[in-house]
Amino acid sequence: MNFELVLLEHRNKLCKSCCVPLTASCNRSTIRLPCFRYPFDMENNLCVVLHSKGDLRLEERPIPEPGPNDVLLRMHSVGICGSDVHYWQHGRIADFVVKQPMVLGHEAAGRVVKVGSAVKHLNVGDRVAVEPGVPREMDDFLKSGRYNLSPTIFFCATPPDDGNLCQYYKHCANFCYKLPDNVTFEEGALIEPLSVGIHACRRAGVTLGTTVLICGSGPIGLVCLLVAKAMGASVVVITDLSSERLKMAQEVGADFPLLVTREDSAQDVAQRVAGRLGKQPHVTIECTGAESSIQTAIYATRSGGVVVLVGLGAEMASVPLVNAAVREVDIRGVFRYCNTWPMAIAMLASGKVNVKPLVTHRFPLEEAAQAFETTRQGHGVKVMLKCDQSDQTP
Known part of the structure; x- marks a missing residue:
């Protein structure tokens, strides 16, 4: 199976003179990625988008505007999960089928850059971990505390819901958890598998x-x-x-x-x-x-x-x-998780659990193709994509 990673140009920001494709090859794929001369800013939102089976693209999308109960995040670290690779390779997982372009990624942490009018517990500048599953309605599962079983739940990077493997991402504030100072962004992203x-x-x-x-x-x-x-x-x-x-x-x-x-x-x-x-x-x-x-x-x-x-x-x-x-x-x-982020944060902050050794590979967002191929080939344990060009630290 061949695939091509395509950047859809933002014509005011991409330098025409240096857009020479860089090529990397493996036994199953050829990757083409333009080179960049200008850094991305708040006018751009680079995303890793799966269009269909084998068709993975790096493209720009509009920066979303948070609603009253949302926050806008500048994403920092997003881990690649086996499910992301499975969707890329097969276009589906069980009854969840990719029928329209979908942003991948659900193991994520970032920084709040805009706050909805009704949000009281988060402020601009806060570092947060993202719980990707958000109930859409007050059903019996939510009432009983088992919201992960709700059939209408929103879940990042599960068709048709977009994920957060991008530079800017909007999410329900109640499912964003402030990270203590001694917990890194990467640890925050790893709260999802830890959960x-x-x-x-x-x-x-x-x-x-x-x-x-x-x-x-x-x-x-x-x-x-x-x-x-x-x-x-x-x-x-x-x-x-x-x-x-x-x-x-x-x-x-x-x-x-x-x-x-x-x-x-x-x-x-x-x-x-x-x-x-x-x-x-x-x-x-x-x-x-x-x-x-x-x-x-x-x-x-x-x-x-x-x-x-x-x-x-x-x-x-x-x-x-x-x-x-x-x-x-x-x-x-076991189906995903529920009510786990507070315990996970406490485990990490106290030092009872150390997930840092699990991150074996890091790539900037622009090298998403290589990151996905590394994961597909089974190299290392956890591959982490760094979404903030100005901060590539763990």
Whole structure:
């Protein structure tokens, strides 16, 4: 599949004489990006826009005007999520289909540059982390505190809603959270994946003394590891196909990294987990979505324990349901998160959780194509795009 990253010119700002395409190649794509002579300012809003499957463009859009309950943010750091890459490569995730151009990005932090008339808790200059899911109506899910399940929720970079991988972005002020001085923009952006870990560990009931198995040591597996440890898990086993990712997992706190292969049976992996722990874990958090890994999660978890499904795979999966039923192993789903940003900020500000090692690559916004290709190829852990040309610090 080929793709071309295209800049739609803002004719008053783009220098005609230096618009010679720079070319980078990989085994699946060719990238063309013009060079720039002038910095962007408040008259420009550079955005990473997905038009259709494989058609990723860098283009300028109008700077939005905040409504009474909104704030306008100058974006600073935005992480690339696996879902962003999946939309780029496939044009859809399950029933969410890209039918019109959509700005990508939902792991974000920025600075307030304009405040709506009804906003009281934020001021111009405040540094904030963005919670990308905003309820649109006062339905039963919002009333019960589970607004993530609302069928009408706005969510950044989920069709048809635009994300925040851009220079300027408007968002509901109530879902922007002020960052303490000792929490960086990048940490603020990583609150989004960290929130998945918090929600998963809450759903699992992780507490002091809990023994935990985490299947998959990608970015989500790693944040689940960090949160489980912070919530009091006594021992964590984590599995993966990659020894490099397991090395990172061990560096951030895993007690027993366990290398597995595609040929291993689910029962064999479950036995190896029990061998490492000396017993079966109370909780398993499955972060891959792979059918064999879900099977492992059920077989590995002790009777009366909990399996939490975080990873999203095929719609239908063959799993040992009777095994879970007769051993009263609860199987619980996870869909995004809710009510997690305050806890995440407290974890980061107190030093109980350190997400800084997860950022392995940084690119300026103008190099979005290279950043997406780096993520697609599975290099490193978290790729961060820096949206503010005047401030490329973490």
